[in-house]
Amino acid sequence: MAIFLAIPILGLMVIFQSAVFSQVQLLYGTTDLVLIILVAWSVQERVTTAWHWGIIAGIMASLATAVPAYAIIPTYVVVTGIAIYMRRVFWQRPLLAMITAIVLATLLSQVVTVAVLVINGTPIPVIEAFYLITLPSVLLNLLLAVPAYALMGDLANWLYPETIEI
Amino acid sequence: MNLPRTFQTAALAILIISILLLALGGYLTPISRIAFSPFISAQTWLASRYMAIRDFMTAPRDVARLTQLNEQLEAEVSRLQAQIIELQQQNSELEVLSALLDFARTHAENEYITAAVIGRDISPFLHYVIINRGSDDGLRRGMPVVSSQGLVGRVAAVTADGARVQLITDPDTAINVRIQPSGAEGLLQGSITGDITIETIPQDAKINNGDLVLTSGLGGNYPPDMLIGQVSGVRQSPVELFQSASVEPVVDFSQLEIVLVIVNFRPVNIGPLIPPPEAP
Numbered sequence: 001m002a003i004f005l006a007i008p009i010l011g012l013m014v015i016f017q018s019a020v021f022s023q024v025q026l027l028y029g030t031t032d033l034v035l036i037i038l039v040a041w042s043v044q045e046r047v048t049t050a051w052h053w054g055i056i057a058g059i060m061a062s063l064a065t066a067v068p069a070y071a072i073i074p075t076y077v078v079v080t081g082i083a084i085y086m087r088r089v090f091w092q093r094p095l096l097a098m099i100t101a102i103v104l105a106t107l108l109s110q111v112v113t114v115a116v117l118v119i120n121g122t123p124i125p126v127i128e129a130f131y132l133i134t135l136p137s138v139l140l141n142l143l144l145a146v147p148a149y150a151l152m153g154d155l156a157n158w159l160y161p162e163t164i165e166i
Numbered sequence: 167m168n169l170p171r172t173f174q175t176a177a178l179a180i181l182i183i184s185i186l187l188l189a190l191g192g193y194l195t196p197i198s199r200i201a202f203s204p205f206i207s208a209q210t211w212l213a214s215r216y217m218a219i220r221d222f223m224t225a226p227r228d229v230a231r232l233t234q235l236n237e238q239l240e241a242e243v244s245r246l247q248a249q250i251i252e253l254q255q256q257n258s259e260l261e262v263l264s265a266l267l268d269f270a271r272t273h274a275e276n277e278y279i280t281a282a283v284i285g286r287d288i289s290p291f292l293h294y295v296i297i298n299r300g301s302d303d304g305l306r307r308g309m310p311v312v313s314s315q316g317l318v319g320r321v322a323a324v325t326a327d328g329a330r331v332q333l334i335t336d337p338d339t340a341i342n343v344r345i346q347p348s349g350a351e352g353l354l355q356g357s358i359t360g361d362i363t364i365e366t367i368p369q370d371a372k373i374n375n376g377d378l379v380l381t382s383g384l385g386g387n388y389p390p391d392m393l394i395g396q397v398s399g400v401r402q403s404p405v406e407l408f409q410s411a412s413v414e415p416v417v418d419f420s421q422l423e424i425v426l427v428i429v430n431f432r433p434v435n436i437g438p439l440i441p442p443p444e445a446p
Contacts, residue, residue: 018285018296023420028359030290064296065289066322066330113291122338124291129358133290 002049002159006056013037014060029136034061035079035109036141039101040148042083043094044156054080071116079105095149102145103138110134262424265314270426276389277430279303281311283422284328291358293336295319295422300327308387308433311425316393316416317341317381318425320433329427333419334394335360342384343394345411348372351382354394354413362395364411371409373400379413386434 013033021031038057042050057080058073065072083101090097110133117124188194263280270278279299287294299305301324311318311331319339322332334341339356343364350371352364367373377397383390399412 014288015285017288022286022288022290025290028290030288032288034288061288064285065287066292066294066332067289110291113289117291117337123355124337124358129291132359137290 002047003052003056005155005159006049006053007060010034010037010053010057010060014064018064024140026136026140028132029134029138029140031140031144032106032109032137033144035076035105036102036144036148037152038076038079039083039105040098040145040152041156042080043087043097043101043149044152044160045087045091045094046160046162047156048160050080050084051077067113068116068120071112075109075112078108082108095146098145098149099142102141106138106141107134110137259424262314266424266426269312269314276428278426279305279429281305281329281425281427283425287330291337293333293356293360293419294322295331295333295425297329297331297425297427298327299427300325300329302326304429305329305427306429306432310388310392310428310431312392312428313417313422313425315418316395317388318417318419318422320387321427331425334415334417335362335419341388341394342382343379344382344390345371345373345397346378346380348377351384352408352411354379360419362413362415364397364413366408367411369402369407369409373397373409373411375399386436388433389428389431 017031017033021033024030034057038053041047041053054077055073058076059069061076062069062072079101082104083097086097086101086104087094090100110129114124114126114129118126185194189198266278266280270276281297281299281303283295284298285296287296297311305321305324307321307324309321311320317334319331319333319336321329323330332339333356334354335356337356337358339354339362341354342351343354344351345364345367348371350367350373352367354362354364356362364379375397379394379397381388381390381392381394393416395413395415395417397411398414400409401411402409
């Protein structure tokens with residue numbers, strides 16, 4: 001059930017990202033809704049389908065960008081791993097895990113994107129890109145991190161209800 | 167005191183006429199003021215009480231009626247506002263389509279397909295838009311995309327129902343351009359910020375702000391003489407081989423809604439004509 005839900009939810013996020021949020025810019029940075037939702041889902045305690053969501057998110061995102069799919073899909077899988085790792089490290093502070101994972105995931109995805117584009121011959125000034133795109137993107141993603149965590153928490157509680165041992 | 171009846175009548179008539187004459191002459195005004203004042207005061211008091219009681223009795227019914235009327239009017243205002251917005255949107259679309267039609271008429275040698283911009287690349291490093299026409303509509307990779315103002319970009323990838331268009335502002339863009347009126351040629355490049363510049367302009371070329379930038383057609387990727395923008399700044403250094411220029415594009419890429427794809431243009435792949443580098 002949780003795996004099947006990933007397709008409409010992440011698909012909707014890609015549509016929102018492409019149609020609306022890619023035009024809402026801070027300097028030249030934008031939010032990455034798919035990444036935020038993926039991280040918010042992966043840091044939930046009882047979620048067992050995070051890896052599946054990571055692969056689906058990568059495939060969905062690769063459909064809406066010119067960044068090569070061989071860079072996007074592994075990046076989202078690694079982002080899932082980062083979120084799961086943060087959940088284990090900050091198991092008593094899930095919101096801290098979420099925020100840390102968002103910062104690391106955003107930095108990772110943008111570094112990978114820049115690296116792949118530069119390797120493919122696109123002239124990107126790395127320092128300028130870091131200040132004008134990466135840092136504002138991190139800030140925007142952090143702004144949406146808390147509401148996304150709450151939303152995905154509700155979804156996780158609905159899909160994985162807490163079992164009480166008597 | 168038994169006065170004859172006629173005398174009484176005459177006296178009464180004289181009295182009335184006298185009073186009337188005095189009244190007409192204004193001599194009775196102080197007396198009438200004093201005489202009528204209590205009546206007017208009493209009537210005012212009574213009338214005000216009556217109005218208060220009548221308002222009290224009828225007010226609840228009026229409030230309910232007014233509330234209902236207000237709701238109806240608010241609904242009507244909302245409906246009309248929505249209608250205004252819809253009409254403004256239609257008018258805006260009509261203006262864009264009219265401009266595109268004018269553009270297509272003035273460039274009758276090309277065949278166009280109209281497409282709506284439905285999204286943008288989700289990566290902030292790239293400048294692509296997604297349009298709602300694809301291979302089912304005859305779109306192919308490499309076809310130039312224009313708006314009523316000028317060159318927008320070219321089709322970079324196609325699916326059955328949609329296509330991704332690389333804008334001329336994309337950092338990976340490289341277009342051979344010609345600057346008018348000097349005729350100097352250069353290579354137009356995009357950037358991550360969306361600014362476009364022309365590099366490799368010969369040092370001896372006379373470039374000024376406001377000069378037009380057009381595609382030159384070299385390389386075979388774009389048709390010649392498509393308007394791109396105007397020179398907004400020139401950077402020249404005697405120690406460099408070339409000069410460069412900033413370009414202000416004529417197309418407002420943030421407001422891009424409808425574009426035209428030139429479907430009868432086939433890009434030329436000159437790759438096989440370029441000799442491979444010789445091995446050392």
